[in-house]
Amino acid sequence: MIDTKGRSLELFYIDGHPDGMITAELFNWTGHVFVTPRTRLSEALRRQEAGYAGVYLLLGEKEGQDFAYIGEAEDLRTRLKQHAAASDKDWWETAVLISASANRLNKAHVKYLESRLIGMAREIGHTPLHNGNCPSLPGLTEADVAKMEAFLGNLMVVLPAIRVDMFIQRSRPAGSSGPVLSVDGVMAGTASTAPEVTRFVLNKPRAELTAKAVVQNGEFIVEAGSHARSEWLEEGSKVSTYKSLHDELVRSGVLKASGAHRVFTKDYVFSGPSAAASVVSGHSESGPRAWKLESNPNISFGEWQARQLETLPEDDISE
Incomplete structure (x- = not known):
């Protein structure tokens, strides 16, 4: 059954234009998504949420096609500094930082989200990844798994709104278009x-x-x-x-x-x-x-x- 309920999404253009820093939040969701161009990274990493635990996407182009890296960190600011200095990741132009209000995600949570996002991106296959092997899922309680899957479901609503479509599944099993009416x-x-x-x-x-x-x-x-x-x-x-x-x-x-x-x-x-x-x-x-x-x-x-x-x-x- 298709979910036809409307959702309320708030995009805030911090710089006043859509190519600068952006925050994205869904009503009644603890998740927080922050987008920054690489050219504004120094300013972006001064923000409070940059010091939270979370997952992140590095987006850019390599050899003429879209390219991405998916990672996790207990401190997003420290990890993004490392990536900015790494010579093997000089291709990325945009960073997407995904965390939760009041820093509610722990190390196991972000490892779970990283593993799931890498698996989803590879299954869909729109965008090649710089990542090596897909990390295994950490051991979470049944309740925490349910929470992280709900978190992912909300994240999949937010990401396309900020022009991140690498997780949109456009291919469907043959015959999925249903009966003619x-x-x-x-x-x-x-x-x-x-x-x-x-x-x-x-x-x-x-x-x-x-x-x-x-x-x-x-x-x-x-x-x-x-x-x-x-x-x-x-x-x-x-x-x-x-x-x-x-x-x-x-x-x-x-x-x-x-x-x-x-x-x-x-x-x-x-x-x-x-x-x-x-x-x-x-x-x-x-x-x-x-x-x-x-x-x-x-x-x-x-x-x-x-x-x-x-x-x-x-x-x-x-x-």
Whole structure:
């Protein structure tokens, strides 16, 4: 069951702009997340929470791709000083310090969080890690394990809000998109608790490419078995920002070579129809035009979406 409860998140831009130091906190959560660019590290480490026990992320780029390191410390300030001076970690540009109010996390807690975060990051595979082996989980009581898992659950809400998406699981098991409950582009009413799904298709006959996608719970999911272009076609200044996404899906094994093209090995959630269409086509593509309703190929995604908006009663539109 999907959690549809709203959450209240407070971001405070300490420097007055989003590229400086930021604090992030959820209502009714003891966790505290602090983001600082490396250029402000001296100022950042003077803050009280920098002396707490916690886990931290070092984020940057290495050889043209995102790179990260995940660690833990009883004193975050001391550990970050060490990393700033280390020659083997000169690639990082941003640090994310994760602690709890009143310094409530102990050594075992932060070791547990470090191990879980490293395991999650490696399983998802978006961002290569500088870490060596994943440390084993420390021995915690059943109650403490439950507390740390709840802490992680809240942290996974906060991190995407500060543009840390390395823990977002976009690939899904094949077939996870569920049953089709839509007819001719109009969402079908149902007493079932199953999520409503609308199915789309993208055909490239000349390239022998066919991809299928569904819109479910607000997500645009390309289904396993769909085709994608083997290589990115655009070059030079025309290269789309979606090329890096195409390359990432190849590297992570979501896209596997199959004859003259590639095939999605898993269902994959894209940020929108254009990102999905571009990865499938191997060049920049307008998703609202490229994707067509499977039940009525004369209707594009853009036209289908416009129809959904037209059905909104005036009372549902905010002033």
